[in-house]
Amino acid sequence: MDARSPDLAPDSLAKPASDVPLGIASGGGGWRRERSTPSLADMFASVGTARKGPFWRKLLSFLGPGYLVAVGYMDPGNWATSLAGGSKFGYALLSVALLSNAMAIVLQSLCTRLGVGAGRDLAQACRDSFPRWISIPLWLSAELAITATDLAEVIGTAIGLNLLFHIPISIGVILTAADVFLILALQAFGFRWIEAFVVTMLGVIAACFAIQIALADPDWGAVLRGFLPTSDIIANREMLYLALGILGATVMPHNLYLHSGLVQTRFIGESGQDKREAIKLATIDSTIALCLALTINASILILAAATFHRTGQTDVAELDQAHAFLAPLLGSTLAPTLFAIALLCCGLNSTITATLSGQIVMEGFLNWRIAPWLRRLVTRMIAIVPAVVVTLLAGEKATGRLLILSQVVLSLQLPLAVVPLVMFTSSRRKMGAFVAPRWLSGLAIVTAAVIIALNAKLVWDFWAGGL
Template sequence: MEFRLPTTATAPFCPSEVQGSIEVSPRAPFWKKFWQFAGPGLLVSIGYMDPGNWATDIEAGSRYGYSLLFVVVLSSLAAIALQCLSMRLGIVTQRDLAALSRERYSRPVALGQWVLAELSIIACDLAEVLGGALAFHLLLGCSLMVGVALTAFDTLIVLGLKGKNFRSLEAIMAGLIATIGLGYVIQLALVKPHWPAVFAGAVPSWHAISSVEPLYLAIGILGATVMPHNLYLHSSIVQTRAVKRDPASLKQAIGLSRLDTIASLLIALLINAAILILAAAAFHANGHTQVTDIEQAYRLLAPIVGTGAAAVLFAITLLASGQSSTFTGTVAGQVIMEGFLQMKIPCYQRRLITRVLALIPALAGVALLGNGAVGKLLVASQVVLSLQLPFALWPLIRMTNDRALMGEFVNRLPTRLLAWFLFVVISAANLWLVWQTFSGN
């Protein structure tokens, strides 16, 4: 029996209410069709540039220069492959990963998946709270405790989006991503990286990770890259496009959505690479090889680069990163709750519940550990995400391999082999990262 709470003007956050809401012109020229399908990939890409990724990229650049840049590249390519599976599942079945999991697994298993998915949302929101709080601390000079409290007010921003259509949300996300990207373009122009070394670092090298410390950091980058809630999110928001159900239309929709996914996640790749390149050029090249947290990076940027503008831009991009991730976390939370529980609540209530659950560990950590809490809690949030990831990957790969469900759009043999290879590598890397974290190594 379906249980629904009363809803009031939840669009654009309730996926079922915007399904098929964006018209697609079948006879439009290619560029116009692509424009109509562009958007879901941008929302997903934000999860790959949230504050949780910053710490590993900054430490990698500071300690090892450009040599671990290839890890960022390969991790992002793996994310593209998995997000394309999620996108295809949603377009072909017209159901998201959470709803399909509820239908195909027993109730206890589905409820367990729901709990883990909710934990991943809270862990991501914790990273966003910490990133936003640190940005307020750096820009306004307030204490971290006050910065954490200020992040609670983003619920008002979510309320302000009530009644907007899904395309408006995509446009806002595009604006925030443009802010982050422009900020890093200016910062890289100020620090002047050695570009031949940058391109050399993008080439895979076993020698770069042949010892324990860089290997651990490389696995940390991989573990922080693929976000489990993004797999649920993507399979839902691609359904906002009104696509005919004949094979030719579905094939075209998958192709255009694939281009959107690849282009959007390449932007996320460039931004994550820019963080590492910035750290390598500003810190490693100047002998600062132990910069391991975001605030330390901010404090060192101005004296090294010779202008305070670089540090201010760094803080602004951090704030934009946290705020953009807030919106996608809200949508992902709605997808997970509606898919697993068939339950809807107004978007501001969903945002408020998630933010309160993230504020509790953030406030407690800052109160007990002071400014040192940010780095430790960011690591903890990535560990939680690492533990949850296999439970989202397994059903995704199994479902897209199921011919009865996917029909002619089932995974081909090369895609199956690649998907299971990524599952094994990412799951093993995450488990090793979690074991190293809890063993104190």
């Protein structure tokens, strides 16, 4: 619902976006600029929020951004890593999916605090805190992460088109450039329509996997044991590589920029009480959405373990390979069709979030605004070129390895987004009254340390002996 929705009474709505000042005031006085022009300016404060009434009514007006963020935690790149992990190691890497989701909840809660409390997305906060010799490399790193994300979406969407309509992957990769028109059409109706589309696609994905899991009939005792951590993840280089791929696909750098910007689509009052309540409601929104993401991520891994690993097929990493194996293993032609539908929905959803995060990163770091369709085409072209080259030179079988590699690249980019986020939200000078409590900052620091340590281990193993 937007600010004009009849479902929210006029006297309980925040004032419309037209009354919002062009600048955003900071939470504290530790920024280089007093005010910052909002990213996604046409969507800024465009969604009305319930100021009065029961808690559930207030929460409903904040539900939405969390689900767009959750999309990044189940994109096609995550499918490849989860399929490879489930087929190779059974249910063991479920503990990594759970740990990654817990990390995501902590970090995304900091994003809401930064966006609401400081009135800045993470890109703006970096620009307003660091000199250019630091902020420019951080911008380039964020762009690299978005390109890796988009690469996964290009390949995943193309494979989905191939599985459903038998379109060659090389052609499907090129066709993905047309998805810019979907985004433009949704934006014309308002931000709530984008959220509604994403939630609908998530519902379709969840339904598809629920049916496939029922057909696979996994060992639920083994599933529960899989959520318990094991030291083998650190000791086994191949398992660590896939674990980092899952981590990169779950806690994604561009999501930190995205979420801190999307929370500003809600109109939030200027009082401290209004902002504190907005932080609380937005955090609940993202936590619920990320629990849904964990369910879907775990379902992908469980499906691979219950079908491929159980039958001795431990090297399934290609999405089309998984699609072909599902029918004979489950004894149903419905399963592979549902798999392809869910994959295509994931690709379409991820397209929207990559576009929005790309806008936020470019506008936040550089204060450079270009038309969304042009930004989308540039980002998509950068992703399409390597996908087409790999498909033509190495064949369609190489796409799964390219997907997994893209997720590891994302994992390696994570510290460059996580460390500034933790720095900003734990600084009372920057956040003022909205500084993160010590327990939350402590959890975030531990999360950042774990991510950096795992990345260091991966790099060491790569250079010491190769993977």
